[in-house]
Amino acid sequence: MNVNRSYLHLFALLMMLFHASISYSQTPTNKAENRAKLFEESTTDSEYLIAIEKVAEVLESAANDADFDGTTFHLFGDIKRTQSKLDLILASLKGANPNVRNQQMYRVVLKEIEQELNEQNTAINSHNENLEKIKSRIIDLRKDKTLFTLLKDTIRRKQFKTELANLKKTYLKTDSLMTKNQGILNDKKRLTVEHKIDVSNALATVETKLEKSGISILKKEYPSIWNADTATKKVVSQNIKSKIIIEENIAAYYLSYKSGGLITLLFFMGLLAWYIFRNLKYLKNNGHIENLSLFNFKYLNRGVILPVAVIGLNIAVVTNLYAPALFLELLQLLLLGVLTVIFKKDWSGNSMRNWILLLGLFTTLCFLDLFIGVGLLQRCSFIVINLFGIRYGLVQIKSMKDQLYIKAFFKWASNIFILLNVLSILYNIFGRVSLSNMLTLTAFISLTQIVALSVLLKIILEIILLQIYTTRVKRGIEKIFDYESLSDTLKKPFIIIISYMWLVVIASNLNIWESLRTSLTTLLDRPNTVGSITFTLGNIVLFFIIIWAAHLLQKYVAYFFGEIDDENEENINKRQHSKLLITRLLVLIVGYLLAVSASGMPLDKLSILLGALGVGVGLGLQNVVNNFVSGIILIFDKPIQIGDVIDISSESGRVKTMGLRTTKINAPNGAEIIIPNGNLLSQNITNWTYTDNFKLVDINIEINGDVTPDEINTIILSALESMSLVNNTKTPQIYYNSISEGKFKLQIKFWCSIYKTEETVSSAKQVLFSYFKAKGLAFLT
Numbered sequence: 001m002n003v004n005r006s007y008l009h010l011f012a013l014l015m016m017l018f019h020a021s022i023s024y025s026q027t028p029t030n031k032a033e034n035r036a037k038l039f040e041e042s043t044t045d046s047e048y049l050i051a052i053e054k055v056a057e058v059l060e061s062a063a064n065d066a067d068f069d070g071t072t073f074h075l076f077g078d079i080k081r082t083q084s085k086l087d088l089i090l091a092s093l094k095g096a097n098p099n100v101r102n103q104q105m106y107r108v109v110l111k112e113i114e115q116e117l118n119e120q121n122t123a124i125n126s127h128n129e130n131l132e133k134i135k136s137r138i139i140d141l142r143k144d145k146t147l148f149t150l151l152k153d154t155i156r157r158k159q160f161k162t163e164l165a166n167l168k169k170t171y172l173k174t175d176s177l178m179t180k181n182q183g184i185l186n187d188k189k190r191l192t193v194e195h196k197i198d199v200s201n202a203l204a205t206v207e208t209k210l211e212k213s214g215i216s217i218l219k220k221e222y223p224s225i226w227n228a229d230t231a232t233k234k235v236v237s238q239n240i241k242s243k244i245i246i247e248e249n250i251a252a253y254y255l256s257y258k259s260g261g262l263i264t265l266l267f268f269m270g271l272l273a274w275y276i277f278r279n280l281k282y283l284k285n286n287g288h289i290e291n292l293s294l295f296n297f298k299y300l301n302r303g304v305i306l307p308v309a310v311i312g313l314n315i316a317v318v319t320n321l322y323a324p325a326l327f328l329e330l331l332q333l334l335l336l337g338v339l340t341v342i343f344k345k346d347w348s349g350n351s352m353r354n355w356i357l358l359l360g361l362f363t364t365l366c367f368l369d370l371f372i373g374v375g376l377l378q379r380c381s382f383i384v385i386n387l388f389g390i391r392y393g394l395v396q397i398k399s400m401k402d403q404l405y406i407k408a409f410f411k412w413a414s415n416i417f418i419l420l421n422v423l424s425i426l427y428n429i430f431g432r433v434s435l436s437n438m439l440t441l442t443a444f445i446s447l448t449q450i451v452a453l454s455v456l457l458k459i460i461l462e463i464i465l466l467q468i469y470t471t472r473v474k475r476g477i478e479k480i481f482d483y484e485s486l487s488d489t490l491k492k493p494f495i496i497i498i499s500y501m502w503l504v505v506i507a508s509n510l511n512i513w514e515s516l517r518t519s520l521t522t523l524l525d526r527p528n529t530v531g532s533i534t535f536t537l538g539n540i541v542l543f544f545i546i547i548w549a550a551h552l553l554q555k556y557v558a559y560f561f562g563e564i565d566d567e568n569e570e571n572i573n574k575r576q577h578s579k580l581l582i583t584r585l586l587v588l589i590v591g592y593l594l595a596v597s598a599s600g601m602p603l604d605k606l607s608i609l610l611g612a613l614g615v616g617v618g619l620g621l622q623n624v625v626n627n628f629v630s631g632i633i634l635i636f637d638k639p640i641q642i643g644d645v646i647d648i649s650s651e652s653g654r655v656k657t658m659g660l661r662t663t664k665i666n667a668p669n670g671a672e673i674i675i676p677n678g679n680l681l682s683q684n685i686t687n688w689t690y691t692d693n694f695k696l697v698d699i700n701i702e703i704n705g706d707v708t709p710d711e712i713n714t715i716i717l718s719a720l721e722s723m724s725l726v727n728n729t730k731t732p733q734i735y736y737n738s739i740s741e742g743k744f745k746l747q748i749k750f751w752c753s754i755y756k757t758e759e760t761v762s763s764a765k766q767v768l769f770s771y772f773k774a775k776g777l778a779f780l781t
Helices: 008-018 028-040 045-066 070-095 100-143 145-152 154-159 161-212 233-257 259-285 289-295 305-319 325-343 349-371 376-396 407-429 433-474 483-509 513-525 537-561 574-599 603-619 622-637 677-682 709-721 754-774
Strands: 527-530 533-536 645-648 651-658 662-666 672-676 685-687 694-704 733-740 743-753 778-780
Touching (some): 070 161, 100 233, 100 483, 233 325, 305 325, 305 433, 325 433, 349 376, 376 407, 537 574, 622 672, 709 754
Antiparallel strands (some): 662 672, 694 743, 733 743
């Protein structure tokens, strides 16, 4: 639409102002009448100036509003970047190999471009609407009667000639600017429409290629292998060069597109490396680094960079499911290269040779998949690799199994590896080349990925064990704990995580992950109604997952404090245990709050549930709530703490664990006594270690011989001072129960650790016996 048409009325006014001639009768009678009317006019020069100023302000405001601001230029930049992105994708789509990885990446990027184009189109429409509003403001000037009066009066027009000339300049500037900007917006609008058409066509092409490579499509895609066309060496060489350029461009684009996420991953991996290095340095400086071999460490005790690289590359593979084939396969090869360096020191020669062979087959497969077009050469090469893979899975793979940390998964991966290679050969022979290539690549990734994930699990467990051991050493506890049972406990949740990672990678390579995820999302997001309550299965699943994770985290958080279940050290850190209990309580509270929030339960329904819970408390849950509240009071009031030796009723022992409902006590005879927290608060408790860990013990002895009490006191004090188990900061007490010629009955009281009472008393009797015997005195106890 031409802007001048929109300004027709104002333009007519200006033409009237500067070019139209208006005829007036100049008869004497008319002159008299005009003079009379002149004195009757109510409009003054000031009002005319105000009207002109108002029009000028409207035109200036229209020019300012119609001019492009920073947001508009940012929009134009986005349109240009989108066009560059689309041009690259369209060019790559024509020349790159039609493998599943590339097509998945094209689909994701094209959908993002489609979303960007919709947003850009909306922004352009908004700017057009803004221009239309500006036009309406200019057209509304027709309603100004004062301006119209001025324009009709030739005498007045001459009087305000300068002002009207400036008004004309302002109008022409505004008109030119709006015409120019309207044309630019129309061009951008036309460009976005063309891009949307290109994206729609490209998406249809990608979906068709993905459908052809899908497992559910069994019709012939290419001629059977005996009818396949052959290509000359020169043509193959040219195709390789062109495909290398295309793959490099698309990989470089993806790298720049995902640079923020990759930099973030590198940052966190750097923090992890620093954290591990700090613990290793502490152990080394204090002479404990060699003890890591006692925990069956394989990776962290040999360096930090390679184990952290394994973690980072595994995460990068899983978080870049729709990366271009070159980018993802380079990640896979880099991961396998790091594993090769790690395995070199541990694996036997036969296992290492078989691993190198697998790496070589995978590298060749990646080259064929990326740079060799579909033809007789590629198809025959894939069949050869499949045959090597089948033999490898039946014979050579066994030498690698014993080297891995998780062997059960490796067995399944081996069977899948053989099956996919067999299917790949059959599909290749009968013309289903895309599906065949996809199955071959998936077969090798399924095997190599399970090896990488096995190493990942071992590294994670070593990081946790390193944290536990370092924390314990800092506390002065050098005892080697039972790491095997602890590792078995720790690895269970991590096995679930790595299993999920493995399945996601395999499903993505088979081009079924997107459909599985969509189907699962649809199932989980479907609303269900029971009575007046509406919920989704996803909310319920998320609720239980958060609850499970909260309980798991509050259980495992102790390991980062260096605490383990079988801890029985004398120098236990009670303050740390108090912090640990508070941390566990906070984790549980936050976990339950998040779970309730994630469940989507309305607050009014939640209040009904809490009311029902209150009724339940009144009827039969008093003890449960009493124990729970008592547990919270014990945590903050601290009448007892973990490690305290207490007596309660007829029970005595050392506090092993404190939970929100019960407290566990280790009795001296090895029994574990579980006491509800409510009982601890309602009964008298004797806490032997509330202030310190020392206990006053006594020994009754009898001395016979020619000796004086002063000499006996000297011998006793000397004997006790020589014992490290006795706390000599507090002077021992010696009491004489009876004294006769050559016969003395005494009671000796001294302080020792309450955790080593029996050991200290026994040692004291032996030392005293030796000292008195050396003086020729008889010692009885």
